[in-house]
Amino acid sequence: MRNLLNFIVRYSAWILFIIYVVVSCILLFNSNPYQHHIYLTSANAMSAAVYGATNNVTSYFHLRDINEDLQRRNADLEMEVLALKHQISRYREMAYADTMSVDSAMMRYSFIIATVINNSVNRPFNYITIEKGELDGVKPEMGVVDQNGVVGIVNIVGPHTARVISLLNSHLRLSCKVKGHDQVGSLVWDGKSPSEAILEELPRHAVYAPGDTIVTSGYSTVFPEGVPVGVVRHSMKDHDENFVALRVDLFTDFTTLSTVRLIRDSLKEELMEVEQTID
Numbered sequence: 001m002r003n004l005l006n007f008i009v010r011y012s013a014w015i016l017f018i019i020y021v022v023v024s025c026i027l028l029f030n031s032n033p034y035q036h037h038i039y040l041t042s043a044n045a046m047s048a049a050v051y052g053a054t055n056n057v058t059s060y061f062h063l064r065d066i067n068e069d070l071q072r073r074n075a076d077l078e079m080e081v082l083a084l085k086h087q088i089s090r091y092r093e094m095a096y097a098d099t100m101s102v103d104s105a106m107m108r109y110s111f112i113i114a115t116v117i118n119n120s121v122n123r124p125f126n127y128i129t130i131e132k133g134e135l136d137g138v139k140p141e142m143g144v145v146d147q148n149g150v151v152g153i154v155n156i157v158g159p160h161t162a163r164v165i166s167l168l169n170s171h172l173r174l175s176c177k178v179k180g181h182d183q184v185g186s187l188v189w190d191g192k193s194p195s196e197a198i199l200e201e202l203p204r205h206a207v208y209a210p211g212d213t214i215v216t217s218g219y220s221t222v223f224p225e226g227v228p229v230g231v232v233r234h235s236m237k238d239h240d241e242n243f244v245a246l247r248v249d250l251f252t253d254f255t256t257l258s259t260v261r262l263i264r265d266s267l268k269e270e271l272m273e274v275e276q277t278i279d
Helices: 002-010 012-031 033-061 063-093 268-276
Strands: 109-119 125-130 143-145 150-157 162-169 174-178 184-188 196-203 213-216 228-237 243-250 259-265
Touching (some): 125 150, 184 243, 196 228
Antiparallel strands (some): 109 125, 125 162, 184 196
């Protein structure tokens, strides 16, 4: 208490001066309309600057949530597009039928959103680690995509994390086809560039052209039919002369992966059980 009193006595002149200044400013700004207007304008400008800086900081920390929300919205839109394509195909087949029913085949699919926490692109066998695991519903052999196209297939699952075999892994072979055609081949990475792959084992009579879109064939429970993979750059010689190979520019940029989506097929276990019972 004595120190406080000594401080007040020592700086009493300055304290009295500050009090006079504050009282003078209050009287000046409250009694004169012009000065009051200037004060409010300056205060609003300062408040706007502070609020703007605060908003920039908080927006930066919310980018992850915003990105995940966009991924969810993109996932919903992709499923709607796939469902519409499937319905159109069915309607064409039923064009001359007396009755038509809405096809619900695509309703079996849903997505799990996950964040990439580790990723490699420059090794012969590349893998991706995500922060979702068994407790989040992740299971082995789930297909993985991002907003652009196919990413890979879930390989190993832990309680909270999982490992994905990247499309940039020469052990992974993905059943694909040229969009709009029925000939199916195997997409495999040749280890040269993280932006390219090879579509092998296409029949020699397959119809294709540079710029054609490559999509999944749907011949598995991993990916539904029609998921984008890349575009044809040019043809090349296959290891078997009875087939043709295509060099494909991949849609997915594996060097910037941040958020991915895992495809959950509600009929997968049933289909696998039925297929295993077939002699």
